[in-house]
Amino acid sequence: MKQIYLDNNATTPVHPEVLEAMLPFYRDQFGNPSSVHWAGRAVSGAVEKAREQVAALINCSPAEVVFTSCGSEGDNMALKGTVDALRDKGNHIITTKVEHPAVLETCKYLERTGCEVTYLSVDQDGMLDLAELEAAITERTILISVMWGNNETGNIFPIEEIGQIARKYKIRFHTDAVQAVGKVPVDVKKAGVDMLVLSGHKIGAPKGVGAIYIKRGTRMTPLLHGGHQERNRRAGTHNVAGIVALGKACEIAGRDLEKNAAHMRRLRDKLEAGIKAAIPQIKLNGHPDPDKRLPNTLNVSFAYIEGESLLLNLDMYGIAASSGSACTSGSLEPSHVLGAMCVEVTLAHSSTRFSLGPQNTEEEIDFVLDVLPKTVQRLREMSPLYNCRNEEQCETCETIRRL
Numbered sequence: 286m287k288q289i290y291l292d293n294n295a296t297t298p299v300h301p302e303v304l305e306a307m308l309p310f311y312r313d314q315f316g317n318p319s320s321v322h323w324a325g326r327a328v329s330g331a332v333e334k335a336r337e338q339v340a341a342l343i344n345c346s347p348a349e350v351v352f353t354s355c356g357s358e359g360d361n362m363a364l365k366g367t368v369d370a371l372r373d374k375g376n377h378i379i380t381t382k383v384e385h386p387a388v389l390e391t392c393k394y395l396e397r398t399g400c401e402v403t404y405l406s407v408d409q410d411g412m413l414d415l416a417e418l419e420a421a422i423t424e425r426t427i428l429i430s431v432m433w434g435n436n437e438t439g440n441i442f443p444i445e446e447i448g449q450i451a452r453k454y455k456i457r458f459h460t461d462a463v464q465a466v467g468k469v470p471v472d473v474k475k476a477g478v479d480m481l482v483l484s485g486h487k488i489g490a491p492k493g494v495g496a497i498y499i500k501r502g503t504r505m506t507p508l509l510h511g512g513h514q515e516r517n518r519r520a521g522t523h524n525v526a527g528i529v530a531l532g533k534a535c536e537i538a539g540r541d542l543e544k545n546a547a548h549m550r551r552l553r554d555k556l557e558a559g560i561k562a563a564i565p566q567i568k569l570n571g572h573p574d575p576d577k578r579l580p581n582t583l584n585v586s587f588a589y590i591e592g593e594s595l596l597l598n599l600d601m602y603g604i605a606a607s608s609g610s611a612c613t614s615g616s617l618e619p620s621h622v623l624g625a626m627c628v629e630v631t632l633a634h635s636s637t638r639f640s641l642g643p644q645n646t647e648e649e650i651d652f653v654l655d656v657l658p659k660t661v662q663r664l665r666e667m668s669p670l671y672n673c674r675n676e677e678q679c680e681t682c683e684t685i686r687r688l
């Protein structure tokens with residue numbers, strides 16, 4: 286059976302060039318980059334080259350790049366490290382209701398340790414109101430944390446404008462750019478961010494490596510204490526192969542950005558148009574303007590059916606997609622992102638996310654567009670709601686009728 290992978294916001298396949306680049310570091314290049322002898326020197330050069338590759342992609346100095354084990358670690362480090370270092374300045378954080386759990390759960394933890402957190406709302410399209418952000422700033426605000434691109438809807442947030450607000454009030458600004466990197470241009474200088482987090486496995490490197498940009502001179506308490514690696518910002522012997530892979534993935538992401546973004550955008554738009562043309566009673570979740578979404582992401586609610594059952598049925602055709610985010614699937618809670626957008630609960634339950642990668646092909650999208658309408662129709666016919674005989678009084682029917 287064909288396998289069609291449309292869940293690239295959950296993780297991506299390792300790019301063949303990336304695998305090639307990292308393999309020597311699982312074989313003869315085994316040294317510890319902190320060692321001064323030949324074995325260490327050979328490897329420390331590779332780590333520093335990777336640092337330059339990451340820096341080049343996001344337009345910073347290599348000295349401002351700290352390697353981590355994943356995006357979640359970077360987000361934890363940015364938030365906890367800032368709160369600890371700026372205790373004397375204040376304890377108030379501004380973030381949004383639609384962040385990844387790596388930010389949201391860290392904020393909840395920080396609230397239990399005495400921080401105050403403002404969670405900004407979003408509108409029905411999932412966008413922020415910057416006046417609300419500015420109004421939330423107080424004397425005690427030490428950090429603004431807003432993601433660059435949303436993993437569930439693909440919505441892109443106005444990072445440059447938020448950066449301007451942060452600078453106006455001299456507040457530190459962190460952005461989780463895990464989904465944005467490799468899909469849209471990411472420039473830390475232009476964006477005016479102080480900290481930016483990225484993750485290897487979302488951009489064609491393997492799982493278990495990431496990086497955080499920390500602007501020079503930014504006071505931050507490390508998450509991991511120990512050795513003097515990473516200019517004392519993060520202890521622990523380097524994951525050399527992973528770091529080399531991340532460097533290579535960043536090089537490729539920069540080199541192929543325009544080509545990949547245009548390719549994913551064309552296929553995503555084709556999928557979106559095909560779904561809209563063939564399947565009635567659907568709701569697009571996220572900004573209706575495709576330019577305001579990452580070029581690879583499409584989130585749709587198919588009224589009357591459960592996202593989970595659609596996924597299982599698509600899986601039988603070899604199609605891998607997602608309902609909600611991978612981290613929350615397995616729980617029956619509807620997505621917190623769709624909840625914040627006031628998507629009606631049954632529609633939130635029927636949401637499905639298709640997230641493309643550079644490796645997807647036109648034939649794959651054609652196949653999905655062949656299978657999906659039939660599958661949706663078959664599931665709808667099995668749904669008690671679809672056959673609801675009480676339409677006049679039924680609230681869910683009323684909601685769906687308005688689609």
Ligand SMILES: *Cc1c(COP(=O)(O)O)cnc(C)c1O
Nearest residue numbers: 355356357385387436463464484
């Ligand atoms: C995947 C993801 C993370 C977490 O990255 P890991 O490397 O899996 O820990 C954080 N934020 C966003 C937006 C993500 O999509």
